[in-house]
Amino acid sequence: LAFTRHVNIAMVAAEAEVGVGTVSRVLNSSPSVRDTTRRRVLEVIARLNYQPSRLATGLSRGVPDTVAILVPYLSRPSVVARLAGAIPVFEERGHDIIVCNVESPEQRDRHLDALLSKHRAAAVIVVSIGLTASRVAEFRRAGLPLALIDVEAPGVASTIIDDVEGGRLATAHLLDLGHRRIGFVGHESDDGIGNRSTKRRLAGYRQVLESSGLEYDPDLVRLGELTARVASDQTAELLSLQAPPTAIFASSDTQAIGAMTTVERLGYRVPDNFSVIGFDDIEPSAWLGLSTVRQPLEGSGQETARRVCALLDGETVRPLRQLLPIEVIHRRSSGPAPNGASREPRLPKSLPRKRTSRSPARVAK
Amino acid sequence: LAFTRHVNIAMVAAEAEVGVGTVSRVLNSSPSVRDTTRRRVLEVIARLNYQPSRLATGLSRGVPDTVAILVPYLSRPSVVARLAGAIPVFEERGHDIIVCNVESPEQRDRHLDALLSKHRAAAVIVVSIGLTASRVAEFRRAGLPLALIDVEAPGVASTIIDDVEGGRLATAHLLDLGHRRIGFVGHESDDGIGNRSTKRRLAGYRQVLESSGLEYDPDLVRLGELTARVASDQTAELLSLQAPPTAIFASSDTQAIGAMTTVERLGYRVPDNFSVIGFDDIEPSAWLGLSTVRQPLEGSGQETARRVCALLDGETVRPLRQLLPIEVIHRRSSGPAPNGASREPRLPKSLPRKRTSRSPARVAK
DNA sequence: GTGAAAGCGCTAACAC
């Protein structure tokens, strides 16, 4: 055993005085191995510190032990949270996780092409990236398990939230506080990657506004890059309007933080004379006291990872389209509209409107 | 070609009417292939949309195309930034990246054991996780290229900063502003994972203090979990001291943000009567106007990835121990000490002290 | 220059 390159299954077999088949059976906990034999093999495995080659196993099985996760803009906190939810689930099952970062349509296609080729991944999770029908068909044809987060596709397991409802909740929250001019700062959906959640949240915003008898004013809506910096600029624009809003709903916390910072820098006091609500509930939001619509970010990753494992085990996932709960978290950044800002008298708590928020806003400590 | 499972090298060879060896040579751009042959093979490859199996290639070569990155607490912004720097470099070279998250010594050891086994990774990057000498020896013995970020080991390529100097710079910055009682909020090094950067930054803090004739007061130093929440609590403790500090140096921006938030919540005005400086310069720091010691986070990832590629190519990396530059970024969160807080008269800009900051503080826009 | 064939380390189908 002196110059041995690396211990392989044959060496274990020889040492345990059995055939490689038996070792393989022990490795894969096949029931048809006598207990004494199994014990002997396991002893040798431990003694030799043998670890099966994933490459060889994968090649032989026709599928690697690796799961790929395709994410847009890895550095976004919400994306990281989803990743952080998914990773431990796979690690526990002994899967390697390969992370594919996508910041352009070309990158998306390159990764997808690669992933679709055989021997690349045992399963794929796609986060917040739209898939065409033909892409989905390719996955089906390749027999490659696929699960989606934050996006949907017909016949594909997806874990999502009701973004329209989220938009409604956020807007209703501000309306309840007496705000009547509410700005919207969102992510330009046309980044080529194909996520539409901002669009849906905006729809919810518009719905609540209009069903409350308020006018939808496109001037109050700004769409752009999903960064705090751009959101800052957009907020400044909104505040310089002839009739500026008294509150802003940002379709992500990152943007809400940019908005809040700018609002304060321009001399407003949050929430005394300006309110901000975001979306996601990323970690910094709690520190900064940002009101927001919380969605289970880590939970979505964890849940989807579990579903992928089920898929891998040949099971069929229960509700193909899995809806996760959302709720308004009321923190310091939102408060009653300043006096005179609304044309209606401000009522103590809840305003009589046609549409009210279903979930009561939860007050964070 | 109707029921073909998946196109492999044999099919390409057959279609191009050459041997598999030749296809393989084309794939690996061997010079010893006639140009007309090469062209014909490439044409077939394109037409059949052939993609070599990474598993088979890896098994045959004895090494996979995969690079592993071991990180502590994947959700930390600084960690994500380093990852984001490294990933594109590897993707460009066609490597898959597997991310291993470590939150405990057991997890670290499990991952390291797995990675050390053959056929797991072509190279490994370890971020902010201490490696024992015997671990390093294992890597060397396995012939597995290894590179470190934010930690060092004898004989191993590492990309680091001068943390002691960073601690000095931050402390000197506050001293320059007239602060005389400066709190320190840092990461408890004894998390079992083995990073020592806080310890070194604290050493720098102490050095500057003492060489400025100030007493090092252990009461002003709080070490704990690296979270904004814990830093908040520690800050509250510091402020409730009989002789509270007028400024805090936090050894990470995450903690600095927690400190800043708490300081303001307790009624102080930053920077009017309290100053905060952090470390790292993560993205939110710019939004929040946090003064900090910037280190090239993404740069460290990118640089290390490049060095690993060099290692993979059999080259030898230039300075084994690569020191990245750091600098103080002066933003809104730090300003002159409040009157009467210091026993010495406050001077306009720079105070005559034995030790001054080498790099002039850069003023952020 | 190019084809043929021997592995790489494992799984699974097939005998005994």
Added chain:
DNA sequence: GTGTTAGCGCTTTCAC
């Protein structure tokens, strides 16, 4: 139950 053997898809000598 367990040994034997034929692949999995590629790289890499070794002849020609």
